[in-house]
Amino acid sequence: MARARKLLFGPLGIGVLVVTVAAAGFGLYWFQPWKLWQDRTVQETAPVAQVPPGPDGEERPAGPVDGGAEPSGPPSSPSGPRAVAGGELISHEHATSGTVRLVRLEDGSHVLRLENLDTSNGPDLRVWLTDAPVKEGRAGWHVFDDGAYVSLGKLKGNKGSQNYPVPADADLSRYSSVSIWCARFGVSFGAAELGRL
Template sequence: MGRKRRTPLITGLTAMVVVALAAGLYWFQPWKLWQDETVTEALPGTVVDVSRDPAVEPGESPSPSAPRGPVTVSSGDLISHEHTTTGTVRLVRLADGSHVIRLERLDTSNGPDLRVWLTDAPVKEGRAGWHVFDDGAHVSLGKLKGNKGSQNYPLPDGVDPSRYTSVTIWCDRFDVSFGAAALTDAG
């Protein structure tokens, strides 16, 4: 009789352990620490068709000082927060007037639910900088395409890039920065 009572208890405990283990694996996704995703994208460039530029009269050549391709507006080097992170971030204005955040030579850990955020938060060294980026204004530019390489993240229409001063690789699941860069004016 005692054996029959223990069987449902053991079965119930085993089921609870299996469910907890499955939920933990889904939440933390530890295998991602050993999986690298390298993405290498070229900087988008827009060829300006001078013959269709309304500011240029027919037969007239465009101003030599007018930028014809991508222009770096601001940039900064990534510093490590929760995970070792290196690379460069550039805010680039394209010839059509749109902007992209470009991550170059990015090298960080992979993780669950990583995002690229443009923020107004100051970049702080060490643990003090891990959690500051969701305190103020930020714009999510989408999921991190890869934890290594060079990649582009277009700014959505209507976003004024001059309102933001930093970029973070943000783990949305655990509300922590993997790494961040303060943007300083190019020049």
């Protein structure tokens, strides 16, 4: 009994206890298992057409002007955000569903929109544009980081509809898919092929 107490409370026992607590703390930080039971829902509105300001700098109404009278001259062509590519998310390492739209804004910039996203929460999830093909039933480990990709930032929520600005210097002709990428473990939770619309 005295020997067991000496082992438990001696330098060796305390050293083992410290290593065990440190390993448990690191494991909890690294894997963040509580996120499997926590959902984060983000609902952002879709990009909408901007009404250009009038000559005096004030915003013009979107409809008829001057007390309801129709403006003279030919009607202007409709302008505004336009989806140029899109696809359906498929599951890789976690059940994932929703749609992806690449939207071109009036100023020529692009936004990637995730609609009705539903996936698992996890540590360090990112939204990536990639050049990798998306295949049904394919494992998501180390697939999308083998080629060209650009990160659009951290996933805002594992559920809902969200917008991600695409960097102006991104060459969109190089990217053919979108991945919900776990940077911590190098795995795709789900992905979508970007088909041209």
